[in-house]
Amino acid sequence: MSDLIKKSASELAALIAEKEVSSREVTQAHLDQISQTDSLIHAFLHVDSEGALTQAEMADKNQNSTKSPLHGVPLALKDVLAQKGIPTTCGSRILEGWRPPYDATVVTKLKDAGVVILGKTNMDEFAMGSSTENSAYGPTRNPWDTDRIPGGSGGGSAAALAAFQAPLAIGTDTGGSIRQPAAVTGTVGVKPTYGGVSRYGLVAFSSSLDQAGPCARTVLDTALLHQVIAGHDPKDATSINAPVPDVVAAAQRADVKGMKIGVVKELSGEGYEKGVAERFAESLAILESQGAEIIEVSCPNFTFALGAYYLIAPSEASSNLARFDAMRYGLRIGDDGTKSAEEVMSFTRDAGFGDEVKRRIILGTYALSAGYYDAFYGSAQKVRTLITRDFAAAYSKVDVLVSPTTPTVAFKIGEKSNDPVAMYLSDVATIPVNLAGVASMSLPAGLSEGLPVGFQIIAPAMKDDRLYLVGGALERELNAKWNGPLTHQIPDLVLR
C-alpha cells in the first residue's frame, strides 16, 4: 500500500504543487488501491482508469498555470451525476448502457479545477435508501466492518474514502444521503444550502430536496471541495446567485469562541443508542471548553418531518422517474416487433426498477392523484413550512444547531432490508435539514463498540461557513485526543 493514499487532499495538492510527486503517481496509487480492495468493498460501479490517468497527465502539464487548491487530486463521483461519455446508472438497471452526452455542472467545475475523476460510485437505486443495499449492482461494504452497511444512498462515495480509494468524493443528499454514510464510515460530508451547488446534471430524485455536496476525510478537504463545486449556475434556475460563503477560511479559523450552539431536544432520547449519545455529549463538552455556549432548543415540528418527507420525496420522484420509459436511452425490454410502445414501457419499468423505487413511485403517484393532492402533498408542504419556522425560531437564539447524525452506528447488511420503516428511521435526524433547505455537516465524533458515530451541525441557509467553524474546532480537539484522524483507526482490510 502506497503511503500516498493515507494523505489528505490538501496534503496531496501541496505535494503536487511543489512537484514532490506527480498527479499521475497519486492517481495511480489510488487506482491500485481500488483494484486491490474493491472486489471486497464494491465502492465503485465504474472505474475510469484510462480517463483518470489522462486527466492526471493533463494536470501535471498544466501545473504552473493553475491556482486551484485541489489541482491534480483524485476524486470519486457518485453515479447519480452525469459525466460525458462515462456510464451513469444511478444504481439502476433501467439506465444500463447510458452514457450521458454532457457533463453535470459539478463535473465541469471539477475538471476546470484540475480534479481527477477516478470513477463512479455505488449508491442505492436513484438515491432511495440508507444502506446502498438497494443498488441493482449489489451492496457496498463498510471498511470498518465489511459485514456492515456503509450507509446510503451515497455508501459508495463514503466507503471509497474510508477504504483510502480516494481522498475526495462527491455525494448527493435528499434526506441524509451524504451525512448518514459519512457518520457510519467515520468520514466528513456536507449538504450545502439548497441552491448552493448546481443540480444541473444531477439525476433528479426529489427536485425540491436534492443537493450535491462534498465528502472527504477531513474538514479542510471538505471545505476545499465545497469551494470548488459551489456557486451560481445559469443552467439551474434554483441555484443561488450570491457569493459562496468562505468555507475554506472558516475551516482554517476553526473557532467557536462566543458561538451559541443549540442542541435540538427532539433529536435525542429514545431510539438513539447509548454509544451515540455518549460520543455526542463528549463532543458538546469539547465545544463548550473551546468557548461555545451550549443551549437546548426545541423544534417541536421535527417529529412530523419523516412523515412529510415520505410524501414529498416519493411524489416528486414519481414525476421525475417518468422519463425512464425505454423510448430514448437505457434498458428496453420486450421490443420484439409485436408489442405496443405502452407494453414496452411497462415491461421495461417492471424489469428495470427495483422494489424500493417501485414502492416510492406507487406511493408518490397515489399521493399526487386527483382528489388526494391537497390531503397528502399539500399537507406535507404545510408541515414543511412549520419545520422551516422551527429552524427560524431556533436561529433567533443560536448560531448553529447540533445533534447526532444518526440514531445508531452501521447496522449489518440484510438487517433492515425487509423493514422499510426501520430503514427510513436511519434518516430521522437528517431529513428536517432537507425539508428546510438549510446547510449541514456530519463529522466523526468517535467510536461506539468499534464503529464510527457522527456529529451533525446545522447552519442557517447561506451560512455554510459556520459548519466549518464548528466542525474544524471539534475535529482539531478530537484529533488531538485520538493522536490523528479517526480514519487512521480503520482496521486493515482482510481481503478475501
Add this chain to the structure above:
Amino acid sequence: MALTYEEVVAKYEPSLGLEVHVELNTQTKMFCGCATEFGAAPNTQTCPVCLGMPGALPVVNEKAIESTIRIGLALNCAITPKSRFARKNYFYPDMPKNFQISQYDEPICTNGYLDVEVETDEGSKTFRIEIERVHMEEDTGKSLHVGGATGRIHGAEYSLLDYNRAGIPLVEIVTKVVSGTGKYALKLRRHM
C-alpha cells in the same frame, strides 16, 4: 327520443369558448437554447434539456415570458406579479420527460377581454370576448405513426419521432363562453 342535428340547432343556441394556441416566434426554445427554426431536418434542434435527458434542468426563456405578458396586456388582462409552472404528468413518447411543463393554478395573465367586430347576418356587430386566462407551456415533439388503420399509436407498426418541436414556447389563450357566437367562432378566432 334523440333529436336530429337540425332539431338541435333549431332548439339550442350554440355558445362557444375558445382555447387558442399561439406558438411564439422566439429565437430559442422555452427552457433551453435550442433553435426553433421550422422545417429543419428531424432531431437536429435538440439538446439534453429538450430531450429530457436524466439530470437536465429547464431554465425559462425571458423573451417568451415577455411575449406572453404583451399578449396579456393586448387582451386587457391582469398580469400576475407571481406565476408558477406546473407539471402535467402523462406518458406519451413525443414528450421526452413524460410530463409537460405547463401552468395550472397560477397563470401569467387572467381576466381580460377583447372587443371584436365581425360581419353577422344582421350586419356588423361587436362581441366582447372575455378572456379567462393566458398561460405558457412547452410544445411536445412531433410523432408520425406508420402502418395501422388509424394513424394513431395503437396499431401502428412503428413510430417516428422528431423532437425539434419539443420545448417550443406555446401560449394558450382561454376565453370564457361567449353566447350567440356559435356561428361566428371561426371569424372571431381569426380576429384574435
